Amino acid sequence: MDCDPGHDDAIALILAGAKHSALEILAVTTVAGNQSVEKNTKNALNILEVMGRKDIGVSVGATRPLIKPASFAAQIHGDTGLDGPKLPEVPTLKPTAKHAVDTIIESLKQSTEPVTIVATGPLTNIATALIKEPSITQYIESITIMGGGTFGNWTPTAEFNIWVDAEAATRVFDSGVPINVFGLDVTHQVLATDEVIQRFAKIENPIARFVVELLTFFKSTYKTHFNMDGGPIHDACTILYLLKPELFTMQHTHIDIEHQSALTYGTMVVDLSNVLQKENNAYFATAVDVPKVWDLIENILESYAQ
Ligand code: RIB
Ligand code: CA
DSSP states (O other): OEEOOOHHHHHHHHHHSOTTOSOOOOOEEEOSSSSOHHHHHHHHHHHHHHHTOTTSOEEEOOSSOSSSOOOOOHHHHOSSSSOSSOOOSSOSSOOOSSOHHHHHHHHHHHOSSOEEEEEOSOSHHHHHHHHHOGGGGGGEEEEEEEOOOSSOSSSSSBOHHHHHTHHHHHHHHTSOSOEEEEOHHHHTTOEEEHHHHHHHHTSOSHHHHHHHHHHHHHHHHHHHHHOOSEEEOTTHHHHHHHHOGGGEEEEEEOEEEOOSOTTTTTBEEEOTTOSSOOOOOEEEEEEEOHHHHHHHHHHHHHHTTO
């Protein structure tokens, strides 16, 4: 799992890493995005500690995009990148000595079965792994990402993860690997409102309390900056799909990434009407069964107590 925690990255990790999860996390890798890669790494280490998953290694990745300088989202995730919950200033867990890109390449090569790469931040590490070792495509089941959409949240047409590193996103979408895309069209349907937060607040265990703190802060910044009544749990949609694909409606389509225009840099061009008649290269999420999403998350949070 390549991430930039980030409140919704944290929810995704918690959903994927539950004790009885159907998913096995081979590695966590971090990338500059919501905050610096140093802060995102510290957050990932603290999150895994809270989850009781000291067995999962965290490898540090790119400090900046392939071409552009780094851009952070402090107004959404705070100065720490995970504002809200009280977490240790110095995590007890330490990152691995291996760079994220090498961890990704080696995890793929060492796995006895095809691996799903989940990417919930800018795609810099994934693109770099593909550039360094193009042969890894044979080991990848799919690349399942949160990013993009048919509208933007960082520019009028570009979503943050893609906008931070559109060159990297272009390389990923050109890879020929099956890609599952959870963009704003679907993530903005899954809003953690007061009602949702109160529902999770009834679950008596440290993880549920941690999630309530995360969602409470996230809701506040989305109210301030987007006047939304809940924080969209963007990144969690990748894991919810992998756990229960039937919750989502996916459309096979062709996606290109704009990486040259000054006005529309970072735009995900989703040809849902197949105007260009190009070969489909991605499955794009268009709808989700929201009530069943909250039921699934509630069950997973409750499983942390057992
Ligand atoms: O635009 C939403 C995405 O940007 C999410 O992955 C969030 O964590 C931020 O990285
Ligand atoms: Ca993220």
